[in-house]
Amino acid sequence: xxxxxxxxxxxxxxxxxxxxxxxxxxxxxxxxxxxxxxxxxxxxxxxxxxxxxxxxxxxxxxxxxxxxxxxxxxxxxxxxxxxxxxxxxxxxxxxxxxxxxxxxxxxxxxxxxxxxxxxxxxxxxxxxxxxxxxxxxxxxxxxxxxxxxxxxxxxxxxxxxxxxxxxxxxxxxxxxxxxxxxxxxxxxxxxxxxxxxxxxxxxxxxxxxxxxxxxxxxxxxxxxxxxxxxxxxxxxxxxxxxxxxxxxxxxxxxxxxxxxxxxxxxxxxxxxxxxxxxxxxxxxxxxxxxxxxxxxxxxxxxxxxxxxxxxxxxxxxxxxxxxxxxxxxxxxxxxxxxxxxxxxxxxxxxxxxxxxxxxxxxxxxxxxxxx
Amino acid sequence: xxxxxxxxxxxxxxxxxxxxxxxxxxxxxxxxxxxxxxxxxxxxxxxxxxxxxxxxxxxxxxxxxxxxxxxxxxxxxxxxxxxxxxxxxxxxxxxxxxxxxxxxxxxxxxxxxxxxxxxxxxxxxxxxxxxxxxxxxxxxxxxxxxxxxxxxxxxxxxxxxxxxxxxxxxxxxxxxxxxxxxxxxxxxxxxxxxxxxxxxxxxxxxxxxxxxxxxxxxxxxxxxxxxxxxxxxxxxxxxxxxxxxxxxxxxxxxxxxxxxxxxxxxxxxxxxxxxxxxxxxxxxxxxxxxxxxxxxxxxxxxxxxxxxxxxxxxxxxxxxxxxxxxxx
Numbered sequence: 065x066x067x068x069x070x071x072x073x074x075x076x077x078x079x080x081x082x083x084x085x086x087x088x089x090x091x092x093x094x095x096x097x098x099x100x101x102x103x104x105x106x107x108x109x110x111x112x113x114x115x116x117x118x119x120x121x122x123x124x125x126x127x128x129x130x131x132x133x134x135x136x137x138x139x140x141x142x143x144x145x146x147x148x149x150x151x152x153x154x155x156x157x158x159x160x161x162x163x164x165x166x167x168x169x170x171x172x173x174x175x176x177x178x179x180x181x182x183x184x185x186x187x188x189x190x191x192x193x194x195x196x197x198x199x200x201x202x203x204x205x206x207x208x209x210x211x212x213x214x215x216x217x218x219x220x221x222x223x224x225x226x227x228x229x230x231x232x233x234x235x236x237x238x239x240x241x242x243x244x245x246x247x248x249x250x251x252x253x254x255x256x257x258x259x260x261x262x263x264x265x266x267x268x269x270x271x272x273x274x275x276x277x278x279x280x281x282x283x284x285x286x287x288x289x290x291x292x293x294x295x296x297x298x299x300x301x302x303x304x305x306x307x308x309x310x311x312x313x314x315x316x317x318x319x320x321x322x323x324x325x326x327x328x329x330x331x332x333x334x335x336x337x338x339x340x341x342x343x344x345x346x347x348x349x350x351x352x353x354x355x356x357x358x359x360x361x362x363x364x365x366x367x368x369x370x371x372x373x374x375x376x377x378x379x380x381x382x383x384x385x386x387x388x389x390x391x392x393x394x395x396x397x398x399x400x401x402x403x404x405x406x407x408x409x410x411x412x413x414x415x416x417x418x419x420x421x422x423x424x425x426x427x428x429x430x431x432x433x434x435x
Numbered sequence: 436x437x438x439x440x441x442x443x444x445x446x447x448x449x450x451x452x453x454x455x456x457x458x459x460x461x462x463x464x465x466x467x468x469x470x471x472x473x474x475x476x477x478x479x480x481x482x483x484x485x486x487x488x489x490x491x492x493x494x495x496x497x498x499x500x501x502x503x504x505x506x507x508x509x510x511x512x513x514x515x516x517x518x519x520x521x522x523x524x525x526x527x528x529x530x531x532x533x534x535x536x537x538x539x540x541x542x543x544x545x546x547x548x549x550x551x552x553x554x555x556x557x558x559x560x561x562x563x564x565x566x567x568x569x570x571x572x573x574x575x576x577x578x579x580x581x582x583x584x585x586x587x588x589x590x591x592x593x594x595x596x597x598x599x600x601x602x603x604x605x606x607x608x609x610x611x612x613x614x615x616x617x618x619x620x621x622x623x624x625x626x627x628x629x630x631x632x633x634x635x636x637x638x639x640x641x642x643x644x645x646x647x648x649x650x651x652x653x654x655x656x657x658x659x660x661x662x663x664x665x666x667x668x669x670x671x672x673x674x675x676x677x678x679x680x681x682x683x684x685x686x687x688x689x690x691x692x693x694x695x696x697x698x699x700x701x702x703x704x705x706x707x708x709x710x711x712x713x714x715x716x717x718x719x720x721x722x723x724x725x726x727x728x729x730x731x732x733x734x735x736x737x738x739x740x741x742x743x744x745x746x747x748x749x750x751x752x753x754x755x756x757x758x759x760x761x762x763x
Contacts, residue, residue, distance in 0.1 A: 150727040173728055243615055248700030248717075250527075250725025273528035276725045284617055284711050285700025287721060294596060299604075299615060 114141035115388055119152020119165035122252055122307065123367050126188055126408045127165070130399045138394075140387055149252050150276065156182065156370055159378055162388050164370040167252020168276060169349035181373045183426060184348050185419045186366040187395050189340050189409040191308040192257045193318035193331045193363070197296050198223065200238055205319040206231045206328050209354075209362075212321065213265030215303065216244055217272075218282030223301060231322075238301075244283025245295040245304025250276040253289070256365040257305045260353035305363075308336070309407035323362040324354050335361035336409035344418040366415070369395070376429040385428045393423055393434065501743065508737035514730050519737060525702040527722070532734040534741055536704045540712035541742065543619050544694060545687040547708065548626035552683060555627075556634035557676065563635075564642025565660075565668060577639075584632035592696030595625040600697060607709055617699040618711045625697055626687045633686055634679035641675030642668055674761045681753040688746050691716040715742045 117127070124146035131142040147155075149166035156164035157177050169184055194212070196205060207215075208231050214220045220227060224237040247254045258274040272278050284299075286292040289310040296302045296316070303319075308331050311318050320328040329335050339352045339360030352364045369392055375385035396419045400410045411419070424434055511519065515532055522533020559580055567573040596617075603624070604616030645668050653663045669676075691714075699711020700721060715738045726732040 148724040150725040153727070171727065241613065248695070248713075249721040250727070273526075275528045276727060277527045277722055277731075279524060279526035279528065279702055281703075283701065284615060285713075285721070287695055287700070291696070295617070298596075298601065 114143045115162045115384070115391065116143050116145075116160075117152075117163045117165060117369075118145040118147050118155040118161045119370075120149045120167050120252060120367055121146045122149075122167050122190055123165050123188065125309075126403065126406055129402050129406060130395055133399070133402060134391060134394060138390075140391060142391065148250070150250065153370065156372075159372075162371070162384070163392070165367065166370060167365060167367050168255045169368060170370065180377065182370050183373045183422050184368040184370055185392055185396065185422050186340075186344075186348050186411060186415050187369050187392070187399075187419075188367050188403055189336050189352065189364055189411065189415070190256075190367060191331045191336045191339075191361050191364040191409065192253055192260075192305050193308050193311045194303060194321065195293070195296050195306055195311050195316045195318045196303040197298075197300055197317075198238065198240070199300070201235060203232075203235055204317070204330070205235075206322070207319045208322045209264035213261050213268050215242060216246075216261060216280075216282065217265075217268060218244070240301035243295075243299050243302040244280075245292045245299070245302050246280050246283050246285055247288070247292055247305075248285025249287050251288075252276060252365075252367070253305065253307055254278065256351075256353060257363060259351050259365075260363045263351075263354045308332075312407050321362055323358075323360060324356060325358040327358060329359065329361045331361045331363075333404050333407065333409045335359060336364045337412050339364045340366065340409070340415050341412035342414065344414050346418070346421065348415070348418050348422055364409070371426065373425065374427050374430070375433065376427075382428050382433075385426075386433055389423055389426055389433050393420070396420070396423075501740075504736060504740040504743060508733050508740050511730055511733035511737045515734065515737075519734070520741070523704055525718075527726075527728070527731050530728065530730055532731075534715070534738055536702055537713050537715045537718050537738065538741065538745070540619065540698070540705065541688060541714040541716070541745070543705065543708065543712070544622045544626055544698070544714055545684060547619070547623035548630060548687045549680065549684050551623060551627035552631050552634065553680060556631045556679070556683065557638060559631070559635040560638025560642055560676070560679075561664060561668070564639040565664060568643065580632045580635050583628065584636075588629065588690060588693040589696075591625050591629055592693035595621060595693060595697040599624060603709075612707065612709045615699065615711060617697050619698065619705050619708045622694045622698040622712075622714075623708070625693050626690055629690060629693065630683035630686045633682040634676070637679030637682065638672070638676045641672040641679075645671050674757045677753070677757055677760060681750065681757075684749060684753075685746060688749070689716055689742070691720050695720055715739075715745075 124144065127142075127144045127146075131144060135141055144165075145152075145155075145161075149168060152161070152164040153166055153170055153174050155161045157174070165187070167190070170178075170182065175182075194205075194207060198205070207228075211220065211227050211231060214227065221242055223240045223242060229235075229237055255274065255276040258268075258272065258278050261272070262269040262274040272281060283304075284295055286295045286304070289306045292304045292306050293310065293314060293316060296304045296306075306316070308318075310316075311331075318331060320330050322328050336352075338357050339355040339362070340357075341360070342350075342352070342356050344350055348366070348368070350366070352360075352366060354362050355364070371388065371392070375388070376382075396411060396416055400416075403410045424432060426433055511532065514530075515522070519532060519534055520538070521535050522531070523535050524531050524533050525536065526532075559576065563573050563577055600616035600621055603618075603621045604614050607614040607616065649667050649671065650663055653667045658666070694714055695717035698713060698717060700713050700717065701711045702713060702718075703711075705712040719735055719738055719742075723732075723735055726735055
């Protein structure tokens with residue numbers, strides 16, 4: 065037929081586009097029940113030259129620096145997506161990434177969702193500090209584990225409470241009401257902090273427990289470190305927990321916390337590294353909270369890179385697996401020099417050797433990759 | 436052409452015959468015209484079909500979203516049952532999920548915001564619609580109100596946290612409640628500002644559309660301006676005003692970012708309107724990325740489903756009220 069004109073063709077194209085949209089939306093609906101990793105085809109990890117990682121947002125500034133340095137010397141590109149620890153583990157479970165990064169080791173439920181065993185390699189350590197807004201107090205606030213737990217349980221409601229005064233002798237504490245600030249979003253920071261509280265307080269352990277999101281018995285929630293910091297800065301009498309790096313970069317006051325040995329420790333890169341200098345189990349899945357180390361800061365934790373133990377899956381080449389393991393090995397050795405300038409704690413010697421042992425256990429088709 | 440009907444009044448020969456010229460140009464012209472009308476009919480049909488498909492897509496999309504929400508929240512519905520709705524504890528550690536604190540928070544903030552915003556939006560609508568439809572000041576006011584709707588919500592949240600929260604904290608110190616600043620009240624204030632334009636704009640155009648003969652008749656009978664507004668304009672526009680208010684409420688129910696920044700984000704049940712709380716939308720925004728257990732994730736999606744249904748129910752009630760008001 066001769067009289068198919070541009071106008072008609074345009075309309076036809078519109079109709080085709082429309083029907084495509086309908087198909088797309090219908091198919092989205094029909095596979096919607098497939099779980100959170102729906103539609104992620106298993107091939108993406110095998111394609112392209114760049115390694116792909118996803119997970120912890122806490123690691124992101126350090127990883128950006130590390131991967132750009134590694135790219136300069138070895139020419140390997142690494143694409144890291146800072147989507148949160150939990151989401152990083154989901155991506156690894158779906159085999160869409162080469163490695164996941166998490167501030168908390170995988171829990172039992174996450175482990176059982178895996179089709180093959182995974183290994184954890186500690187890459188850096190961070191600390192959670194207690195920042196507060198008490199403009200009248202010039203000295204650094206001292207906190208004992210018991211006081212800390214009672215504050216966050218909502219049992220201590222005034223700053224001049226005898227329990228706080230007992231730890232801070234000679235400091236004139238105001239009668240200001242205590243306002244607690246915590247993270248409202250699920251986060252590894254909350255996980256480290258609640259794990260610590262659950263260790264030092266039985267009441268916390270039974271009433272609240274530990275996790276990246278818990279049912280807080282008191283206080284206000286802020287989204288992200290900046291949200292909690294915002295609440296602390298503008299609410300008189302407010303105390304909340306934030307990452308050490310964030311507190312240092314924003315010049316916020318933070319408390320010394322009494323560790324297991326009874327010493328009040330200022331959170332710093334050195335005291336976090338010291339906290340990690342303990343006996344580390346073979347799988348490295350250890351919490352550094354309430355550390356045995358006498359000069360270690362008690363509220364700190366590792367951040368891990370998580371990979372599959374056997375690297376032969378989804379048609380991955382031996383070359384790709386070797387590149388990945390060499391990268392991680394570089395991160396825990398030479399890469400550590402970039403930690404301190406970014407306020408990340410370098411790994412302790414014990415952690416590095418444990419990491420090395422775990423890396424050597426990785427295999428390709430049953431054969432070890434690194435010698 | 437002898438086709439006359441014997442008993443009829445009109446014969447074919449009565450109709451003036453149209454002379455068809457048989458010159459080649461004329462035939463070509465006629466053919467062209469036929470083609471053109473063919474094309475017009477075709478375009479017409481295709482246009483109509485496109486419109487229908489576009490409309491259908493909207494329905495499919497909404498149903499698809501609903502279906503996705505239902506399917507994804509099945510694990511949580513199975514594990515928790517209907518007590519999810521009135522459960523008072525939200526504890527991801529022990530896998531106990533109750534949506535009541537958030538349902539309460541959503542309804543409290545939205546209706547409080549609506550109550551605060553209605554006087555402003557109706558006033559603006561009457562001022563712009565009846566008193567000063569033209570002029571530089573009304574234009575400025577109109578543009579400003581429209582701009583309120585265009586400002587991204589995160590900016591409201593930021594402004595609320597930096598400016599509004601300290602003011603509310605001072606107020607709380609004076610009236611003797613826990614002076615935290617953030618909470619249900621602060622969120623309602625922010626929401627009230629954000630939803631004013633919806634009711635105001637719709638109200639203004641409704642008032643503009645009141646037939647002038649009705650108003651002039653009332654003036655002719657000696658009515659004052661206030662009497663005209665009360666007895667002519669408001670009764671004539673009430674369904675439109677109500678629709679605008681409903682639109683505002685819908686916006687308030689779903690607002691996430693600004694509320695998250697000033698509500699205090701606690702899963703405890705609010706004791707009064709100054710207490711910190713949480714809304715369904717802000718819980719989803721906060722906890723979705725790190726929901727590390729299947730039931731947890733599913734419980735969050737079920738929260739989305741509840742929010743969806745709450746919005747639908749409130750809209751349906753609103754429609755019923757509009758119908759009743761219009762029929763009276």
